[in-house]
Amino acid sequence: MSYLEYSVKYTPTGLRKVLYLNWALVILLTAVASVGFLMLYSVAGGRFDPWAAAQMKRFGLSLSVMFVVAMVPIWFWRNLSALAYGVGVTLLVIVDLFGAVRMGAQRWIDLGFINLQPSELMKIALVMFLAAYYDWLPARKTSQPLWVAIPAVVILTPAALVMGQPDLGTAILVATAGGAMMFVAGVHWAYFAAVLTGGVALVSAVFRSRDTDWQLIEDYQFRRIDTFLNPESDPLGAGYHITQGKIAMGSGGWTGKGFMQGTQSRLNFLPEKHTDFIFNTLAEEFGFIGAFSLLTLYALIIVFCIVAAIQMKDRFSQLLTIGVAMNFFLFFSVNMAMVMGLAPVVGVPLPLVSYGGSAMLILMIGFGMVQSANIHRPR
Amino acid sequence: MRLREREITDANRRLTRRALMLGAAQLALVGGLGLRMRWMQVEQGEQFRLLAEENRINIRLLPPARGLIFDRNGVPVAANEPSYRITLVREQAGDTDLVLRRLAALLPLSDSDLARIRKELAERRGDTPVTVADRVSWDDLSRVAVNAPALPGVTPEVGLSRSYPLGPGFAHIAGYVGPVSDYDLSKIEDPDQLLRLPRFQMGKVGLESKLEDQLRGKAGTQHVEVSASGRVMRELSRVEGQPGVDVQLTIDAMLQTYCEARLSGESAAAVVIDCDSGDLLAVASAPSFDPNMFVRGISVADYKALTDNPYRPLAAKAIQGNYPPGSTFKMVTAMAALEDGIIGPEETVYCPGHLEVSNRKFHCWKRAGHGHVNLETSLRESCDVYYYELALKVGIEKLAAMAERLGVGERFNLPLSGMAGGRAPTKEWKKATFDKEWVIGDTVNASIGQGLVLASPLQLAVMTARLATGRNVMPRLVRAIDGVDQPTGRGDPMGMNENNLRMIRRAMFAVTNHQRGTAYGSRIADDTLRMAGKTGTSQVRNITEDERRRGVIRNEDLPWNRRDHALFVNFAPFDAPRVAVAVVVEHGGGGSAVAAPVARDITLQALFGGDPPLEAYPSAQRDRIRDQQDRLRDVLPRTGPSERGRA
Secondary structure, eight states: OOGGGGGGGGSOOTTHHHHTSOHHHHHHHHHHHHHHHHHHHHHTTSOSTTTHHHHHHHHHHHHHHHHHHHHSOHHHHHHHHHHHHHHHHHHHHHHHHHOEEETTEEEEEEOSSSEEOHHHHHHHHHHHHHHHHHHHSOGGGTTSHHHHHHHHHHHHHHHHHHHTTTOHHHHHHHHHHHHHHHHHHTOOHHHHHHHHHHHHHHHHHHHHTTTSTTOOSOHHHHHHHHHHHOGGGSTTTTTHHHHHHHHHHHTTTTTOSOTTOOHHHHTTOSTTTTTTTHHHHHHHHHHHHHHHHHHHHHHHHHHHHHHHHHHOOSHHHHHHHHHHHHHHHHHHHHHHHHHTTSSOOOOOOOTTTSSOSHHHHHHHHHHHHHHHHHHTSOO | OHHHHHHHHHHHHHHHHHHHHHHHHHHHHHHHHHHHHHIIIIISHHHHHHHHHHHHEEEEEEOOOOOOEEOTTSOEEEEEEEEEEEEEEHHHHSSHHHHHHHHHHHSOOOHHHHHHHHHHHHHSOTTSEEEEEEEEOHHHHHHHHHTGGGSTTEEEEEEEEEEOTTGGGGHHHHOEEEEOOHHHHHHSSSOOGGGGSTTOEEEEEHHHHHTHHHHHEEOEEEEEEEOTTSOEEEEEEEEOOEEOOOEEESOOHHHHHHHHHHHTTSOEEEEEEETTTOBEEEEEEESOOOHHHHHHOOOHHHHHHHHHOTTOTTOOHHHHOOBOOGGGGHHHHHHHHHHHTSSOTTOOEEEOSEEEETTEEEEOSSTTOOEEEOHHHHHHTTOHHHHHHHHHHHOHHHHHHHHHHTTTTOOOOOSOTTOOOOBOOOHHHHHHHHOOOOOHHHHHHHHTTOTTOBBOHHHHHHHHHHHHHSBOOOOBOEEEETTEEOOOOOOOBOOOOHHHHHHHHHHHHHHHHSTTSTTGGGOOOOGGGOOEEEEEEEOSSOOOHHHHHHOOOOGGGSOGGGSOEEEEEEEEOSSSOOEEEEEEETTOSOIIIIIHHHHHHHHHHHHHTSSOOGGGSOGGGHHHHHHHHHHHHHHSOOOOOOTTOOO
């Protein structure tokens, strides 16, 4: 029994909805995406092909999808949550069984027109489902063990499936986002303290398991961790990414080398310069000022989402908005930490900036729901 | 209902609180990222900038163009020609097998070439260019360039490589260049960085080697921006090097090639020296070889063919050969005696066909003897006994001193490899070298240029030039370096009695112009160009008493390498000497029959700067000479002064 149902009559209808869009958020998202176009244009050596033009088309499409999603009343999405979660889990199972193997991992389903990455879909589906769950659950039951165990299973099932692909990075991100939602929903502190302790124990167990019969994670994941801890140990092998990325970033200085003047990316020292390491190109060409500006844009998006969430009246809208924002935050902060040498290279793209379609589409669907919550909130 | 309301309000408040906490945590992390950025880009920026520069900038050496070598008229002897090669980059090729198949259809690639290319492609990094074909012709290169769209990863490249347009003609003088070996590097203190460049070539032999420092030039440097794969993206700055300086020789390419052609078929050497300046106009050794083979990298089979050849094509006999000068040495003996005053030019010696010295018989080449001979008749008919007597009277010390004054045994300072020293033997030298006492027989043998006396063809030519001019003519090979004229070898008068010199020259004149002269058959008929010379036939074996009794075996019946060396020295024109010539034909037989005709042809060629008119030859020989000229003209390369030449 949600507060939402009683307030339907106060929500805007028809074209008036457009007035209630959170336009600041739209502008911020477009600004971030534009930074992406600029950088993709730059890393292609001053050409729209092969990346910038395609990315602009995708953003245009994603933006339209966001508007459509925003126009649909938020309770429709709430009612769809269980279905979305079910489909997400099913697709994850399918991809584990039949998915195409790429870059050493099974992550994709080829749908013909688009390569669907179920783990991306899962991110938004999980946020929806958890928001709906806590919307439905009476607040006083939130911290009761049974009612804590259910969302825990809901989170860990897709996380485990993603880990099985194997994609440890995304699995941790999915679990973290879910945990954050449980935290905001009001689950008691003690549970988080317990999980944290358990997590530390698990990490040490993982390291202990290395080179034993019961090794818990893959060799390549160990190597990534090694490289992260000491990139100079293998400057031309696995550590090459990080070392060159840091050189690109650091050599930008205060103001950078100038648009399209980044030697590290232009001369191909920088790997994955259009995807995971695009932030280094930005930092190299526009320096600290450019890099910090993008970081500020990202932070503003988070701030706007949290402010909007607090203003909302029903738990589903609030939790959904915070969940989407949390996912977005995890995306960009982990990517930045990774390319700055603060986190292992886990293959997380920079949201809206890195070249890539499916992640952007899912993200914009998420923001579409945030907009929908914003529009359809009772006033 | 109120409870429910409160529950909802409480839950809402908690959610707001928690959302703010989460937001604060997120912003704190964002702040941390910002600080990290600042630390990397601002505090450590300088350090990272250096690393980025190090990444991208490569300093490359620019090999300078090697100095050119020209003959005295500006004909190129050693040049740099563009050399084309074709490289393949595996990464860019895609289907390398397909590309190679297409290349093989365009270029003459053997199966072993293809095997080598495949092996290299497999071993090297994917972005390293592998040489598919080196020194391809312009036609082949064009074919590849035209088909470029069908040949991804294939690049035609242009470089400079040394070439010797005159081929064998200058192999022994110019020498050749070759790749720098570790041995070469080990011999040089603090070697030029250039020498460490792959594919760089340095002088190995001859002028190329001796004038390496001047010819090589100074390397330039180029700062280039390179991509991560090592590909040069653009040039940032360039400091041009200094090309090597050009060297002009005193050699006349036309005469040189003529000599080479005239000597072909023999194992022989010829030297032509300008009497006035000491300029070496030709320094020819036969047979020769194509130095271009060495630049390209000679095959084992070709090299073996050169080293196994009994005529020793690799030897620069004209300057490296030590030969007993035979009777061409008689002028030295005569001059030593005349200068010493122990004998007058008209004083006679009786030649019975031999001379007995301390119970040993020294024979004259003419068993019946020459009877009474004076200086002119003895030299004209090459009587040996006359010179035995002279040498016994004047003694070996004065003989050796005269030989050295005339250039025999003198190591000239020419930029050539392995210059022969010759030998003017003395008692001390024999003692020091063989630990044996000098015997009188040694003196007797030395008097006719046999035994311990040795001379190179170059020394014989210098000796002749000095006799012809009375000046201390010094041979000169390099006329100008970088346009700066080098000192000539005209020389000061040697301080010998002019009358004595005149007597010697007249005797030499008789050798070629008196009917009884040993080289009368090889005279010059043109009165203004008469030549004076001396034949020499030097034994390379001892003739035993036993053999002498049975009759000396004729040269033609001996195996080639035991036959006598044929020598001839001359200068011309007699009245105003312009050139002096020395010819040595190894194991050629008699000097008058074999060496003298060659020397006369070369002399006439030098005097006329081309084929002489037939009138210069005695009338009976003209038909034969015409045939010979026709034959040689076909063999001779066209070497007229070219437009490319710079003097």
